[in-house]
Amino acid sequence: MRGFAVDERDSTWERDDARYRLYVFTGSDNIVTTTDIVEATIEQALESALAMSNGDEYLWSLALVETDARGMRGLIWLSGMDYNDPPTTAWEWQRRRQMQDRYLMAKSRRGPAPVLPNGLRLIRVFPEWVSGWPLWENHTDEYRLTGPSLGLSPxxxxxxxxxxxxxxxxxxxxxxxxxxxxxxxxLVLELRSALHGVAEVRPDFLR
Structure with a gap:
């Protein structure tokens, strides 16, 4: 994230007719339901996301619907992204992380095992300023994992x-x-292969 000072007079127009699009993903196959929200503030749109996801019981994302200079409709992602699109950039991985983290946090509060909707565990990969393995699993008794505990090859x-x-x-x-x-x-690619069918591997070290 970056921030920088600007002259507030540099804008030449403003609108208050935002159209939001809410994606809610259900089931192990991430079946998506989309709802457009109009005549609402961003706070109301986020409240709708929480309500329609049943308190983060389901993965969700929120976008701003816009029309470009060609008259073609498109989306500006505000929170998350299309969960069925595999991330290809560090920014997209961060958006997927938003969705997964709030889903798993809500799930941990309800008590079930902290796994993704498809039943896979979520293994995060990032370094830390302490010796050991860069392997982590949120909301578990063993937050920091080891290679041997995951059954990895030496x-x-x-x-x-x-x-x-x-x-x-x-x-x-x-x-x-x-x-x-x-x-x-x-190494993430190797780890995905080793944990195929067991866990999703998320490269949280990408920035």
């Missing part, structure tokens, strides 16, 4: 451990080691 387990150590063996303001992020993405 080779993959060691590679993940060493990847975190490469992050750790530097000063906080130092640049990342050469190739560190590319290696992280390669």
């Amino acid at each position: 080779e993959l387990s060691d590679a993940l451990f060493n990847w975190n150590e490469a992050w750790l063996n530097r000063q906080e303001d130092d640049p990342l080691p050469p190739g560190w992020e590319d290696e992280g993405q390669r």
Whole structure:
């Protein structure tokens, strides 16, 4: 996120007729229901999202409906994204994270096992300033995981451990080691293969 000062007089028009589009995803196949919300503030649209998702029992996302210069309708995502679209950028992974985190938080409050709607666990990958594996699972008794506890091969387990150590063996303001992020993405692909049918692997180190 970035913020910078601007001259508030640089805008030449304003509107108050926002049209919001709410996506609610249900079931293990993420069947989507879309609802357009008009004559509403953003606060009311968010309240509708909470109500129509039954208090975050279902994944949801919210977009602003707009028409471009060609007269074609499109969306500006405000919260989340289309959950059925696989993320391809760091920004899209952050939007997927928004959706998953609020869903799992609500689920943990209700008591069931903290798994995604398709029954998969969610394993997060990001480094930390302490020695160990960069593997995490929210809302569980064992928040920080190890390679052996996930049943990973010694080779993959060691590679993940060493990847975190490469992050750790530097000063906080130092640049990342050469190739560190590319290696992280390669390890995520290996981890997905190793945990296929067990967990979704989310690369939370991407920024």
